[in-house]
Amino acid sequence: MSEYAEKIRGIAKKLLDDGTVDMVIGFRKGTIPLINEPCFVKDGAKVDALIWDSSCGVNLANYLPKRKEKIGVVAKGCDSRNIVTHIVENQITREQLYIIGVPCTGMIDRRKIRLAVGKEILSVSEADGKVTVSGDGYEEVLDKQEMLQDNCAICAHRNPVISDEMVADPVPEQTEVDRYQDVKAVEAMDAEARWNHFEQLLDGCIRCYACRNACPLCYCPTCFVDESQPQWVGKSIDKTDTRTFHFLRAFHCAGRCTDCGACERACPVGIPVRQFTKKLEKDCKELYDWEAGMSLDVRPPLDTYRAEDPDEFIK
Amino acid sequence: MRVIKIDKKDWESGVGKLFGDYSLFGPVKQGAFHNFAPLEKGQMPDLDYVNTRLSPKSVVYPQCETMFEYTLDETQPDHHVNKEIAKDYSPRAVLGIRPCDVKAIDLVNINFDNPQYQDPWWVQRRDALTTVALGCNNPCATCFCTTAGTGPFDDSCADVLLADMGDHYLAKVRTEKGEALVGKAGWSQDAAGEAGAMDDLAKQAESKISSKIETGKLASKVTTELYDADFWEDVAFSCINCGTCTYLCPTCWCFDIQDEVQGKDGCRMRNWDTCMSGLFTLHGTGHNPRPNKTARVRQRFMHKLKYYVDKYGDGIGCVGCGRCVQQCPVNIDIRRVCELMNRFEPGKECA
Numbered sequence: 001m002s003e004y005a006e007k008i009r010g011i012a013k014k015l016l017d018d019g020t021v022d023m024v025i026g027f028r029k030g031t032i033p034l035i036n037e038p039c040f041v042k043d044g045a046k047v048d049a050l051i052w053d054s055s056c057g058v059n060l061a062n063y064l065p066k067r068k069e070k071i072g073v074v075a076k077g078c079d080s081r082n083i084v085t086h087i088v089e090n091q092i093t094r095e096q097l098y099i100i101g102v103p104c105t106g107m108i109d110r111r112k113i114r115l116a117v118g119k120e121i122l123s124v125s126e127a128d129g130k131v132t133v134s135g136d137g138y139e140e141v142l143d144k145q146e147m148l149q150d151n152c153a154i155c156a157h158r159n160p161v162i163s164d165e166m167v168a169d170p171v172p173e174q175t176e177v178d179r180y181q182d183v184k185a186v187e188a189m190d191a192e193a194r195w196n197h198f199e200q201l202l203d204g205c206i207r208c209y210a211c212r213n214a215c216p217l218c219y220c221p222t223c224f225v226d227e228s229q230p231q232w233v234g235k236s237i238d239k240t241d242t243r244t245f246h247f248l249r250a251f252h253c254a255g256r257c258t259d260c261g262a263c264e265r266a267c268p269v270g271i272p273v274r275q276f277t278k279k280l281e282k283d284c285k286e287l288y289d290w291e292a293g294m295s296l297d298v299r300p301p302l303d304t305y306r307a308e309d310p311d312e313f314i315k
Numbered sequence: 316m317r318v319i320k321i322d323k324k325d326w327e328s329g330v331g332k333l334f335g336d337y338s339l340f341g342p343v344k345q346g347a348f349h350n351f352a353p354l355e356k357g358q359m360p361d362l363d364y365v366n367t368r369l370s371p372k373s374v375v376y377p378q379c380e381t382m383f384e385y386t387l388d389e390t391q392p393d394h395h396v397n398k399e400i401a402k403d404y405s406p407r408a409v410l411g412i413r414p415c416d417v418k419a420i421d422l423v424n425i426n427f428d429n430p431q432y433q434d435p436w437w438v439q440r441r442d443a444l445t446t447v448a449l450g451c452n453n454p455c456a457t458c459f460c461t462t463a464g465t466g467p468f469d470d471s472c473a474d475v476l477l478a479d480m481g482d483h484y485l486a487k488v489r490t491e492k493g494e495a496l497v498g499k500a501g502w503s504q505d506a507a508g509e510a511g512a513m514d515d516l517a518k519q520a521e522s523k524i525s526s527k528i529e530t531g532k533l534a535s536k537v538t539t540e541l542y543d544a545d546f547w548e549d550v551a552f553s554c555i556n557c558g559t560c561t562y563l564c565p566t567c568w569c570f571d572i573q574d575e576v577q578g579k580d581g582c583r584m585r586n587w588d589t590c591m592s593g594l595f596t597l598h599g600t601g602h603n604p605r606p607n608k609t610a611r612v613r614q615r616f617m618h619k620l621k622y623y624v625d626k627y628g629d630g631i632g633c634v635g636c637g638r639c640v641q642q643c644p645v646n647i648d649i650r651r652v653c654e655l656m657n658r659f660e661p662g663k664e665c666a
Contacts, residue, residue, distance in 0.1 A: 058644070062555065210555070210559045210644050213557040235573050236584060237378055268368065268559045268563060270348070
């Protein structure tokens with residue numbers, strides 16, 4: 001991991017010093033364990049702030065829309081797919097970007113690891129697929145694979161799909177994963193059970209919109225929940241309004257979501273919001289054989305029409 | 316103030332006796348974390364927790380509350396008249412609240428109950444509330460309460476302050492409300508002789524606080540210079556403008572007023588608001604004086620660490636509970652921002 005950081009710094013310095021980019025967007029060391037902070041560097045002399053480890057989960061594509069600068073951006077597999085989506089959706093141009101690709105072996109779920117350890121974690125280190133955590137009078141070694149965020153555990157595109165320079169050789173992709181186990185379980189429920197399941201999922205939502213704001217797809221100048229003329233959705237924690245927000249947000253991500261997990265990672269009360277977006281991801285895969293953010297040259301399924309598109313689902 | 320001893324075997328029966336006289340609130344495990352919630356009759360507060368995910372401010376100041384209702388039906392004589400909704404202001408007690416969170420309620424009180432304004436709903440709920448705090452024997456690494464005007468055993472605000480001594484609690488009963496509550500619970504065993512042990516425990520806990528902030532120079536900074544400081548762009552860059560920090564914060568007090576109408580029946584409610592949202596300052600004209608995230612992030616920190624300091628002169632508008640530090644989805648850390656603000660000198664780069 002530290003080799004990645006060294007490589008990122010080297011590339012960033014070169015890009016800034018020779019004027020290829022105006023800024024590099026990456027991560028700096030977090031002030032607490034298990035989360036690093038997205039940051040920008042504009043000065044080649046300050047690239048040492050940039051780091052890399054398995055706590056760089058935040059999707060950096062979220063920081064690109066509407067920027068005017070030439071930008072070097074550090075990108076994992078999912079970030080790269082959201083960058084592709086941004087370019088396809090005209091949120092930024094390919095020419096503005098220098099994509100520093102990072103082959104990714106998954107990000108640690110900071111809440112999962114805290115629950116597993118059950119004690120306050122004061123420091124974390126990782127090597128060879130193991131994560132060592134320590135705190136007041138203890139040290140524990142865990143398998144990183146078991147501490148991954150749920151979306152990382154089933155990720156099928158760990159390597160960036162687009163880049164100008166890679167910091168390392170590609171890592172093996174996970175091919176034997178069932179991406180939709182949780183969605184299938186919900187699909188198998190009858191209507192009442194499914195309703196109750198969703199009710200339970202959303203119980204505790206405080207309408208902070210961290211899920212929406214962490215999502216690279218949510219760049220609308222005015223979100224539908226923020227419209228006031230007319231106002232579409234109530235702003236309290238009324239169950240109907242909260243459901244409306246979550247379901248509509250998910251639908252707005254149909255055919256666009258890369259399952260980067262930003263929404264779930266951000267939620268302060270631990271709602272597994274990916275269950276909504278994943279159903280739509282699964283539908284797009286099954287109906288249109290579509291995976292978001294894989295190519296700059298293909299229009300997304302929901303903004304194109306083909307005569308042979310399947311239509312059983314609207315009969 | 317007096318000190319009493321509560322044997323742990325008498326804790327449950329004492330709490331049980333309180334249900335008749337108080338609506339009780341306490342920490343309850345909700346999935347992976349604790350939150351304050353109303354306790355059902357017979358339910359015990361789960362005191363085996365460090366800090367709740369959300370602050371307990373909702374006990375006095377709910378996230379959403381309906382203030383008025385009205386009808387738009389013009390055949391009714393009182394159409395278009397806001398009628399106040401009856402609310403329950405009977406005695407309530409919160410058990411096991413942390414001293415920093417009690418301090419926060421006192422701090423928010425400045426906003427809702429002052430010579431200029433008295434918010435009727437806050438004032439009545441606050442008056443109805445008795446706080447039974449539990450000192451923190453083992454604070455977190457993100458707790459910076461001792462440099463934020465309070466501490467793990469701050470006994471300046473709670474009606475009763477408990478210290479967990481292992482097989483028993485020691486309780487400082489500070490107020491009449493506190494006396495009334497311990498009386499009803501039947502806790503009366505005098506322990507004046509053990510007050511020193513409680514102070515020792517408090518000192519031990521304070522010495523465990525490793526996280527500290529410097530705030531001494533904030534008051535002397537020139538507001539406009541701090542406002543224009545060069546570090547805000549760097550501080551705000553990662554912010555996604557969600558409401559996590561403000562909704563989890565025990566001292567964020569801002570609210571929004573909304574009318575909701577169904578058919579001809581309407582109600583006027585208030586909901587917590589968040590200065591991280593563009594809507595917070597969006598004018599009816601379409602103009603927004605805080606048009607971008609840097610302006611919003613600056614507002615949050617300037618409010619807590621500069622405007623509050625200058626306006627009230629009693630320290631910062633933060634109690635150091637560390638919730639925003641732990642839960643910010645992008646790791647914006649108020650301790651770091653406070654350091655930048657406190658050491659800021661115009662003309663000198665400090666990011």
